[in-house]
Amino acid sequence: METLETEKLFSVEKPLLIPISDHSENKTKARRNAVVSVLLQPFLWLQMLCSRLNPSFVLGVVLVYGLNQGFSGSIFKVVTDYYWKDVQQVQPSVVQLYMGLYYIPWVMRPIWGLFTDIFLIKGYKRKPYFVVSGVLGLVSASAIVVLGKLPAALALSCLLGVSAAMAIADVVIDACIATNSINIRSLATDIQSLCMVCSSAGALVGYATSGVFVHRLGPQGALGVLAVPPATIIILGFLIYEKRSSTVLIQKNKKDTDGVRVAVKTMYKTIKYPQVWKPTLYMFISLALNISTHEGYFYWYTDPTAGPAFSQEFVGIIYAIGALASMFGVLIYQKKLKGYSFRNILFFAQLLYGFSGMLDLIFIKRWNLTLGIPDSFFVITEESFSRIISKIRWIPMVVLSTRLCPLGIEGTFFAFLMCIDSFGQLACKWGGGFVLHAFGVTRHEFGNLWLVILLRNILRFTTLCFIFLVPDSDHLDDLVPSDALPKNEPEEDDNQILLL
Numbered sequence: 001m002e003t004l005e006t007e008k009l010f011s012v013e014k015p016l017l018i019p020i021s022d023h024s025e026n027k028t029k030a031r032r033n034a035v036v037s038v039l040l041q042p043f044l045w046l047q048m049l050c051s052r053l054n055p056s057f058v059l060g061v062v063l064v065y066g067l068n069q070g071f072s073g074s075i076f077k078v079v080t081d082y083y084w085k086d087v088q089q090v091q092p093s094v095v096q097l098y099m100g101l102y103y104i105p106w107v108m109r110p111i112w113g114l115f116t117d118i119f120l121i122k123g124y125k126r127k128p129y130f131v132v133s134g135v136l137g138l139v140s141a142s143a144i145v146v147l148g149k150l151p152a153a154l155a156l157s158c159l160l161g162v163s164a165a166m167a168i169a170d171v172v173i174d175a176c177i178a179t180n181s182i183n184i185r186s187l188a189t190d191i192q193s194l195c196m197v198c199s200s201a202g203a204l205v206g207y208a209t210s211g212v213f214v215h216r217l218g219p220q221g222a223l224g225v226l227a228v229p230p231a232t233i234i235i236l237g238f239l240i241y242e243k244r245s246s247t248v249l250i251q252k253n254k255k256d257t258d259g260v261r262v263a264v265k266t267m268y269k270t271i272k273y274p275q276v277w278k279p280t281l282y283m284f285i286s287l288a289l290n291i292s293t294h295e296g297y298f299y300w301y302t303d304p305t306a307g308p309a310f311s312q313e314f315v316g317i318i319y320a321i322g323a324l325a326s327m328f329g330v331l332i333y334q335k336k337l338k339g340y341s342f343r344n345i346l347f348f349a350q351l352l353y354g355f356s357g358m359l360d361l362i363f364i365k366r367w368n369l370t371l372g373i374p375d376s377f378f379v380i381t382e383e384s385f386s387r388i389i390s391k392i393r394w395i396p397m398v399v400l401s402t403r404l405c406p407l408g409i410e411g412t413f414f415a416f417l418m419c420i421d422s423f424g425q426l427a428c429k430w431g432g433g434f435v436l437h438a439f440g441v442t443r444h445e446f447g448n449l450w451l452v453i454l455l456r457n458i459l460r461f462t463t464l465c466f467i468f469l470v471p472d473s474d475h476l477d478d479l480v481p482s483d484a485l486p487k488n489e490p491e492e493d494d495n496q497i498l499l500l
């Protein structure tokens with residue numbers, strides 16, 4: 001035995017000691033493989049989503065959230081701020097009221113949801129509404145550029161048309177999001193992360209170019225860029241294949257107003273459950289109490305005498321870096337936070353959101369200069385931190401909303417919940433407008449702006465008193481009682497949308 005073992009020991013051909021050069025080569029290969037795996041991880045993640053979900057669903061999310069909401073929404077925000085300030089010369093408190101009106105089409109999302117869930121056009125549920133939203137956005141954006149300087153009321157109507165186009169396209173894709181989040185619970189947070197990443201990436205491009213568009217084309221000419229995303233939504237409506245409903249089903253839906261009646265009845269029944277109305281109430285309160293001071297803040301830091309007088313290009317850079325920070329917020333939630341309960345995440349996110357608002361107060365009082373921090377560096381840091389916290393605060397609320405939707409009317413009910421959120425955002429804008437007016441903040445008077453921001457921060461902390469309304473459960477738990485489900489569910493899968 002000893003002889004055999006000895007022979008085996010000495011018969012090994014591999015060297016017992018590996019040269020130092022081989023060690024360094026192995027470490028280099030390991031580092032290279034690690035870098036490649038990190039770079040490939042997003043693509044592998046997208047491949048996983050496409051394999052487990054419908055590929056056209058992923059494409060729809062990219063186009064609607066990335067181009068129609070992210071890019072177009074960022075251009076809309078920056079360019080309209082300059083449009084009302086420089087072209088229409090409106091007071092900041094009045095602009096806040098106008099911005100509240102932008103949310104009216106989003107408040108009407110339950111109506112769009114009922115149309116897309118119940119009222120078919122030539123047997124199709126989704127295709128026609130993509131085309132309708134695209135045409136509406138294209139016409140509205142083109143009109144405000146082609147017709148020259150319009151009266152404020154007419155200009156506001158065109159901007160409302162652009163906002164309505166975004167809202168309709170959002171409802172159509174959100175119906176698919178709600179269904180997939182319910183059917184494949186393990187991917188609910190991944191779907192929302194995809195939406196947020198696409199939105200943030202589109203916003204990054206939009207904000208980075210918005211200042212250049214305003215500088216080169218002027219505020220009114222830059223609004224013409226808003227016509228591009230709706231045009232792609234029209235093309236999307238024609239390219240996407242959707243299974244046409246049978247004649248029997250069309251006749252049934254026409255003869256049966258039952259569709260609307262059952263949907264409304266199920267929505268009313270579902271919203272009465274404490275596990276549904278309590279978190280819904282919290283989401284409304286958290287948005288409504290966060291009064292918006294954006295216009296006063298924007299007028300101040302672009303003012304050449306009272307504020308730091310940031311240029312148009314730099315304003316776009318601030319928002320672009322904020323959009324990039326939003327993507328980090330999505331990554332943090334996806335990697336570290338999605339396993340925690342909704343209540344814990346929202347509590348700490350709201351707490352940090354209140355502290356982040358104090359940075360605005362420091363900037364308004366110019367204490368950053370006392371500390372030796374330049375304005376440009378401080379505002380970029382403040383915007384980045386605020387965007388990360390905002391995204392971490394928003395994602396669990398959207399995921400929670402998808403978990404509250406009963407099957408069968410998930411598109412309508414999700415639109416209803418988002419409508420309540422839009423009411424909260426409308427109250428946020430109008431509340432901020434009234435506070436700016438009450439404290440005497442105008443186009444050139446900013447003496448009390450710091451008081452407005454202090455009041456806003458106090459209200460953010462006040463929201464923590466209502467955190468008990470949020471369920472102490474995660475995204476895998478059942479929140480909607482089984483008896484809330486409609487008895488007669490449609491037999492066909494209306495979300496199996498494929499590309500031609």
